[in-house]
Amino acid sequence: MSSLWARRVMGVAIILAALLTCVPVFAQTGGLTGKCSGQDAVPLAGYTVLIERTEIRWSSKVKTNKKGEYTYIGLAPGTYKLTLMDPSGKTMFNITNHVGIGDPTQVDFDMGKEINNAKKEQESNPEFQRKRAEEDKEQKTYTGLKQLFDQGQVLYDQKRYIEAAGMFEQALPLAKEKNVPVIMARLAESYGKAAVTETSTDARKQDQDKAFDYYQKALQASPNDPALHNNLGSLYADMGKVTEAQAEFQKAAELNPTGASAYYYNMGVILVNKGKMDEAAVALKKCTDGDPNNANAWYWYGMALLGKAEYKPDGTVVPAPGTLEAFQTYLKLDPKGQWASAAQASLDQLQAKVETVYKAPKKTKK
Numbered sequence: 001m002s003s004l005w006a007r008r009v010m011g012v013a014i015i016l017a018a019l020l021t022c023v024p025v026f027a028q029t030g031g032l033t034g035k036c037s038g039q040d041a042v043p044l045a046g047y048t049v050l051i052e053r054t055e056i057r058w059s060s061k062v063k064t065n066k067k068g069e070y071t072y073i074g075l076a077p078g079t080y081k082l083t084l085m086d087p088s089g090k091t092m093f094n095i096t097n098h099v100g101i102g103d104p105t106q107v108d109f110d111m112g113k114e115i116n117n118a119k120k121e122q123e124s125n126p127e128f129q130r131k132r133a134e135e136d137k138e139q140k141t142y143t144g145l146k147q148l149f150d151q152g153q154v155l156y157d158q159k160r161y162i163e164a165a166g167m168f169e170q171a172l173p174l175a176k177e178k179n180v181p182v183i184m185a186r187l188a189e190s191y192g193k194a195a196v197t198e199t200s201t202d203a204r205k206q207d208q209d210k211a212f213d214y215y216q217k218a219l220q221a222s223p224n225d226p227a228l229h230n231n232l233g234s235l236y237a238d239m240g241k242v243t244e245a246q247a248e249f250q251k252a253a254e255l256n257p258t259g260a261s262a263y264y265y266n267m268g269v270i271l272v273n274k275g276k277m278d279e280a281a282v283a284l285k286k287c288t289d290g291d292p293n294n295a296n297a298w299y300w301y302g303m304a305l306l307g308k309a310e311y312k313p314d315g316t317v318v319p320a321p322g323t324l325e326a327f328q329t330y331l332k333l334d335p336k337g338q339w340a341s342a343a344q345a346s347l348d349q350l351q352a353k354v355e356t357v358y359k360a361p362k363k364t365k366k
């Protein structure tokens with residue numbers, strides 16, 4: 001063999017040896033590739049896949065392209081935890097997978113599939129099934145409660161108070177927690193309204209007793225509800241218990257200072273009707289101080305003061321301070337109101353001069 005041929009053979013052998021030594025280097029690595037999609041198979045572009053080696057402390061990241069795809073090559077064989085994060089860095093979910101030698105391992109992130117799997121796993125849990133059954137039962141109960149309550153409200157609005165109370169009675173056993181005092185309050189209001197329409201004294205008293213009982217129970221459950229105290233005050237007034245009514249209106253005003261004027265108005269009108277004008281004037285003054293635009297309050301305030309007018313020997317009427325202003329304010333706020341004529345007549349009377357000298361009637365000529 002010539003020396004030239006020998007050198008060529010030797011060169012080829014060296015090249016082959018070099019190639020043989022390079023093949024294991026590339027063959028000893030692997031990679032990861034996959035596609036990330038949302039619930040509706042929409043590509044998750046711009047998301048980050050965090051790749052962490054579980055056996056050793058190593059990590060790296062790769063972003064998805066416009067098609068939601070990612071690829072990472074040159075990974076040593078082993079187990080890796082892949083975490084999908086949205087563009088803000090929030091973790092969506094993770095997958096652990098083994099990476100072998102050779103072609104990249106396919107690991108897809110399918111949000112829709114993962115959510116469905118999680119839902120199925122949750123639904124198969126006995127504790128979840130128990131809670132679901134309780135929720136279904138509560139939903140049915142609430143639906144029945146709402147139907148009865150709505151029917152009762154319709155009857156109440158139609159002034160069919162006894163029938164309305166019957167519906168609320170059926171709804172009460174279905175009520176829980178905060179709904180209990182609400183139903184009781186509606187029962188109390190229904191029986192209270194029914195009592196006013198009763199022609200029989202015994203029937204009226206029975207309805208009032210039921211209303212009172214339900215107000216007491218409602219207040220036990222919700223003692224700081226100003227509306228309950230206000231309505232109980234009205235019931236007391238209907239029952240002729242004026243002192244108790246005043247106490248309830250006052251309690252309502254203390255619990256709800258911003259709405260106190262309405263409670264003082266109720267108190268004042270009831271006291272006027274009971275002939276307690278001094279106390280009525282105090283309550284109505286508080287009402288007009290809190291709500292200067294309440295025309296009716298001004299009228300009743302004037303009526304409460306009207307009886308305090310004095311008469312001079314010459315017949316001049318001296319109204320109590322604030323009387324004229326009360327009627328004038330009412331007419332200014334509501335010039336065509338239901339008490340406009342009465343207010344004007346009161347003003348005319350207060351500004352007139354009463355005859356104090358007796359004059360014999362003139363004799364007619366025959």
